Amino acid sequence: xxxxxxxxKMLYEQGYITDDAVAMSxxxxxxxxxxxxxxxxxxxxxxxxxxxxxxxxxTDLIRLQCYEGLDATHALYEWNYQRQLLHLKMVEHNDxxxxxxxxxxxxxxxxxxxPLLQAITHDTKPVLLIDEIDRSDEEFESFLLEVLSDWQxxxxxxxxxxxxxxxxxxxxxxxxRELSEALRRRCLYLYIDYPEFEKEWMIVKSKVPAIDSKxxxxxxxxxxxLRQMQLEKTPGVAETxxxxxxxxxxxxxxxDKNIIEQTLGVVLKDWRDTRHVQMSLSELMxxxxxxxxxx
Numbered sequence: 001x002x003x004x005x006x007x008x009k010m011l012y013e014q015g016y017i018t019d020d021a022v023a024m025s026x027x028x029x030x031x032x033x034x035x036x037x038x039x040x041x042x043x044x045x046x047x048x049x050x051x052x053x054x055x056x057x058x059t060d061l062i063r064l065q066c067y068e069g070l071d072a073t074h075a076l077y078e079w080n081y082q083r084q085l086l087h088l089k090m091v092e093h094n095d096x097x098x099x100x101x102x103x104x105x106x107x108x109x110x111x112x113x114x115p116l117l118q119a120i121t122h123d124t125k126p127v128l129l130i131d132e133i134d135r136s137d138e139e140f141e142s143f144l145l146e147v148l149s150d151w152q153x154x155x156x157x158x159x160x161x162x163x164x165x166x167x168x169x170x171x172x173x174x175x176x177r178e179l180s181e182a183l184r185r186r187c188l189y190l191y192i193d194y195p196e197f198e199k200e201w202m203i204v205k206s207k208v209p210a211i212d213s214k215x216x217x218x219x220x221x222x223x224x225x226l227r228q229m230q231l232e233k234t235p236g237v238a239e240t241x242x243x244x245x246x247x248x249x250x251x252x253x254x255x256d257k258n259i260i261e262q263t264l265g266v267v268l269k270d271w272r273d274t275r276h277v278q279m280s281l282s283e284l285m286x287x288x289x290x291x292x293x294x295x
Contacts, residue, residue, distance in 0.1 A: 010056035035169035040192035043236020050129035106157035
């Protein structure tokens, strides 16, 4: 049986810099066999939790990407109509009865399994990532709640399919809309915020080991200051890592005004944010200590 310290060790071995709250939430989710709802700003590593857990548990990751208009058909299954029609064309002159032909085309051979059905029928216990659940409609959320409660799916042409192994479920959300109380009660909850400087610097060192120490510290300090500003799209850890990789690839060993201005597009993804930061760049550099360090 997996222990709490095992979770921390597994995450660390997969290069995921975590803290006690994240490790405890994952441990309890495993022990109680309950879905874990992870919320927080974009780019702080919510989706990465599911990917790392799948690797740590040595199982498959099955991902359902949510979007507006997502319905049960796209999440559960579809029939391969083209293949069914082709098969019927091939056997139209044989001696099979109509019932036999119907049973043949409505079988696993013609069933296209979507993420939820894949997770339920998986040979081993997979990690099911339901990404950005808040982007889906309330109707789909209600349907999903039923699936998570019963762990079975009814296909009219086949019958009811029960889960062979209950998946380890991780849902993520960016709070673009409020989720129902029913779904929240069904899940354990974890909120991941932007990391403090020390944690972000550890993440950068782990993911970009070739980075110059001075540059890495300056990047993390600069990002901490950026997140204090009123921006349209606040950069997350993903942007920090992109910037660290880009500057390391350019063989940069420290930040200066020109480098920051030329590479802001790696970090900021809105023209208003870019203009705002350009106008405040001298002040930002002073707050992060870059001016005093490089003159």
